[in-house]
Amino acid sequence: MERAQEDMKYLGVFGIYREGHNIMAPRRKVFNQITLAFILPLCFIFLAQMEISKNLFSRIRYHRYRDNTNTSTDWVVYILFKLAYFTFLCILSLLSTSAVVYSIACIYANREISFKKVMGVVPQVWKRLMVTFIVIFVLNFIYTVIAVATMILSLTVDNKSSTFLFFVLLIIYITGFVYLTIVWQLASVVTVLEESYGIKAMNKSRNLIKGKFWVVLAIFFKLNVVFGSIQFVFYVFVVYGFVWEMWKRVAVGLSCLALLVPVVLYALVLQTIIYFVCKSHHNETIDKPALSKRLGEYERLLSEPYEVQLEKV
Template sequence: MEEDLKFLQSMGILHESFKTILKWKKIFTQITLTLFLPISIILIAIMEISKRFFDQLERDPFELFTGAQEAYRSYYNARATSIDWIYYLLFKIISITFIILFCHLFTAAVSYTVASIYTNSDVSYRKAMKVVVKVWKRLILTLLSMFLVLFAYNLIAAVFFFFWYVICFNSVTSVLVLFAIFIPYVLGFLYLSIIWQLACVVSVLENSHGLKSLIKSMDLMKGKRRVALTISFLSYTIFVGTVSMYMSLVLYGAGGLVFPWKQVIGILCVVLLLITFLLFTVTQSILYLVCKSHHREAIDKLSLSTYLGAFFGESQPVFKIGEDIQLGRTPSQV
């Protein structure tokens, strides 16, 4: 399997991820229900709270596409006090941070499980949960480092969009210039999201965290960027589509659906979110193994198994304290 990993493309990685999930569906179901089901419920609760308590600041986004000029103007002319904006921003920051943190814990549990399966190690739901407890500090450091990178990226993008608004907003070529800025921005965001996900896997499976894990994931991505971007694009398309379907049909009642059908569609959206994010997270772990194989970093199962066992005191790590584990090295080479 290891030799074949480096030849896997997008569809191959997705196929391998499906096989892994189906073969070990019990433990993946337990992890998903424990760590990601609460995220889905919180996400829906956030949308409901925003609709009920911050309707002046966050109006129905689908009104913009109905052609009703009065509704369109009301979207931009909604009056709100400064204190409303403060409460709204605090609510958004806290809720989004909470969701991202839980997503990282979910990634840690899934990454450990996939690595244990690959090394034929003893894997269980209880062990996966223990790993989450042991690595959460490292994941937070990686999260904070990525926040700084995203802040810098969006700040630079904001400057470009500002100049577009000032210089080109009313010109004939404004739309073309907007697309020329927006498309690279989206591709860059997808690329950073993949680096972020891979960095989380690196933080769990290697002795790296923070900026070091981000740099490591960037190095691993070389030669596999197109594959990673394809997987990221497919995953985010399904995610955005699912959230948009819930917002339009359930939250804002587009289509005039009656109460029972709203509940059915809402449940289907939650299930689809669970399946999509589980598949996306497993693909990141498989992508990590593919990237390691692509760079001829032989993934020594003994070293990886020993590293995973060190989480529970079952074995001693084969790497020196403070060194980044290279899974291609055997204990005698360290």
């Protein structure tokens, strides 16, 4: 491991940042290959959909308010585009998470790592991740529906305190949503490196965060401020930058993409390191042989089809 387990339990925000840099710097080639294969397309699709969605929605508004034509076809195109976008976004997110978590775990377990091995193992890993992703999506959906319904009902109360109650409920909702997101991110690592997935991975993640919540929250907040700033710049100067010349909008768009890619990669690396830090904090032994065996199971699953073919020959 890059650090002794006893040292890891005391890592704070900046210590985790340094650990992420120390892990990535000597292995830039592998992480650059993972970035080009998964994270770059993920970020490109994320930014591109903003521009495309705006154009499709503008077309709907134009047909509805300018020439009074039927917009049902435009809505179908818009919905189909959104479905395709979320499908590709989910797949690339699963693949990116699987690749980075597996790579960091191999580094901590002192296993040999190469892009070829990562590409072979990722299809074995992301299937388990999908279950956890679906669970957190359902939980977030239910939580959001209940929260929104409650906030709407609070506004129907005919007294002066309804507005105050609405904002209190809004703050509670945002707090809960942030907490669920943090738990989900760590649950993704748990799913890859342990037997737990789905609800069990969420419970494991929730327990691991205890005692390190404020450290995790600080990292989550800082990364999302950077992420939100990039998104804001893209919205203002690219999506709605009508007064700018096209080449300037393209230049800003490419700059946003160039900034977003390393942020996403670094975020995935940090959430994996946080898993090991939380394990150390709870005095859960990070057994390198056991971890190596767990990672080797994915490689064994990869080689089994070829072994069967050789036996038949």
